[in-house]
Amino acid sequence: MRQIDVDLKYCKYPVFVGSGITNDFGNILRKYYAGRQIAVITNEHIFNLHGAGLMDQLPKDAEIVTLFVPDGEHAKSFEHLQNLYTRLLENHFERGSLIIAFGGGVVGDLAGFAAATYLRGVQLVQYPTTLLAQVDSSIGGKVGINHPLGKNLIGAFKHPLFVFSDSRLLQTLPDAEIRCGMGEVIKYGFILNKDLFEYLERNLERALQKEDEVLRRLVLISAGEKAKVVMRDERESRLRMVLNFGHTFGHALETEYHFSEIKHGEAVILGMKCALEFAADSGFLSKQEQRRGMELLNRVPVKFDSSAVDPDRLVERMALDKKVKDGKIRLVLIEQIGKYFFHSVEDKNLLKHAFGILKKD
Ligand SMILES: NC(=O)c1ccc[n+]([C@@H]2O[C@H](COP(=O)([O-])OP(=O)(O)OC[C@H]3O[C@@H](n4cnc5c(N)ncnc54)[C@H](O)[C@@H]3O)[C@@H](O)[C@H]2O)c1
Numbered sequence: 477m478r479q480i481d482v483d484l485k486y487c488k489y490p491v492f493v494g495s496g497i498t499n500d501f502g503n504i505l506r507k508y509y510a511g512r513q514i515a516v517i518t519n520e521h522i523f524n525l526h527g528a529g530l531m532d533q534l535p536k537d538a539e540i541v542t543l544f545v546p547d548g549e550h551a552k553s554f555e556h557l558q559n560l561y562t563r564l565l566e567n568h569f570e571r572g573s574l575i576i577a578f579g580g581g582v583v584g585d586l587a588g589f590a591a592a593t594y595l596r597g598v599q600l601v602q603y604p605t606t607l608l609a610q611v612d613s614s615i616g617g618k619v620g621i622n623h624p625l626g627k628n629l630i631g632a633f634k635h636p637l638f639v640f641s642d643s644r645l646l647q648t649l650p651d652a653e654i655r656c657g658m659g660e661v662i663k664y665g666f667i668l669n670k671d672l673f674e675y676l677e678r679n680l681e682r683a684l685q686k687e688d689e690v691l692r693r694l695v696l697i698s699a700g701e702k703a704k705v706v707m708r709d710e711r712e713s714r715l716r717m718v719l720n721f722g723h724t725f726g727h728a729l730e731t732e733y734h735f736s737e738i739k740h741g742e743a744v745i746l747g748m749k750c751a752l753e754f755a756a757d758s759g760f761l762s763k764q765e766q767r768r769g770m771e772l773l774n775r776v777p778v779k780f781d782s783s784a785v786d787p788d789r790l791v792e793r794m795a796l797d798k799k800v801k802d803g804k805i806r807l808v809l810i811e812q813i814g815k816y817f818f819h820s821v822e823d824k825n826l827l828k829h830a831f832g833i834l835k836k837d
């Protein structure tokens with residue numbers, strides 16, 4: 477088992493990463509939490525697959541409740557948050573209690589927000605069970621729910637006591653979810669870590685086939701990159717924006733296609749292709765590096781019919797994005813693999829052209 481430290485001004489916490497480490501959870505928990513009230517927040521699907529291993533590790537004398545939320549993005553709602561508060565109150569959970577978020581990003585965000593707000597805050601442990609949650613959402617403290625008018629609009633920062641990522645749990649993950657998490661892993665390679673990119677060039681298929689050792693390594697490297705960004709962000713504000721590589725293009729696709737026809741990770745993969753095209757077209761990135769990037773991205777199958785995309789509409793969508801400031805679209809681009817930079821878009825035609833490559837895909 478390996479440990480990555482997230483060392484921030486007001487708190488410090490470890491991210492534990494390993495494969496088949498479930499049996500270490502109890503010992504680690506005892507080190508960080510001495511209280512007696514524990515709520516495990518999860519969904520039934522995840523709990524049926526992996527819950528027994530976790531429950532076995534909880535202190536025998538603790539008051540334990542298991543709270544189920546529905547599967548899917550719609551669980552991140554006021555209604556389900558309220559249900560959680562009600563169950564915690566009915567069970568007389570006090571200020572010193574602990575919430576364990578056991579699931580993917582949906583459970584992590586919702587349970588994390590409950591932990592940030594219930595009685596003005598109780599303790600939290602993030603136990604992520606999807607690739608996306610292990611490499612991204614469980615680290616950095618952003619928690620929250622959706623509002624009917626938009627995703628992730630209501631939220632808080634809540635750092636956990638620790639994050640516990642067992643890559644073995646990913647064996648039961650559907651292939652589509654592996655591909656989605658892989659979008660974020662590839663992103664870290666593009667913007668920050670050329671070695672990771674090269675490792676992916678050699679091992680992408682093994683990762684998509686869920687080879688345990690490859691996944692463990694990818695989680696370890698990616699969680700390390702996310703932790704570094706979160707730490708540096710404290711000193712260089714808005715550095716977290718580097719994580720938007722491929723996302724500004726991707727969000728336009730997600731909103732245009734109503735989140736249902738396209739998954740977030742797929743949109744990010746297509747968005748990264750657009751970002752590479754934009755960077756090469758503007759002369760920031762060599763054609764050779766662009767080709768290399770495209771070759772890796774093309775190896776991830778994406779189930780989305782991009783032949784019908786309308787570049788004009790997508791550029792309009794992009795301009796409406798809540799992150800656009802003073803009418804300027806800010807992009808994260810790369811000048812070579814492993815090296816990002818920020819760019820303010822002057823010519824929207826270049827954006828249109830970049831979306832256009834999806835039609836040729
Ligand atoms: N807080 C952040 O910084 C941050 C960052 C990125 C994304 N997010 C959020 O994360 C969410 C997406 O997270 P996600 O991609 O993990 O989706 P998810 O939580 O919906 O999980 C995907 C699916 O996998 C299932 N599942 C989970 N673990 C499993 C396992 N081990 N075996 C089999 N099935 C399993 C879930 O039940 C679900 O059906 C979004 O709501 C997004 O907004 C948050």
Ligand SMILES: [Zn+2]
Nearest residue numbers: 660723740744
């Ligand atoms: Zn993302």
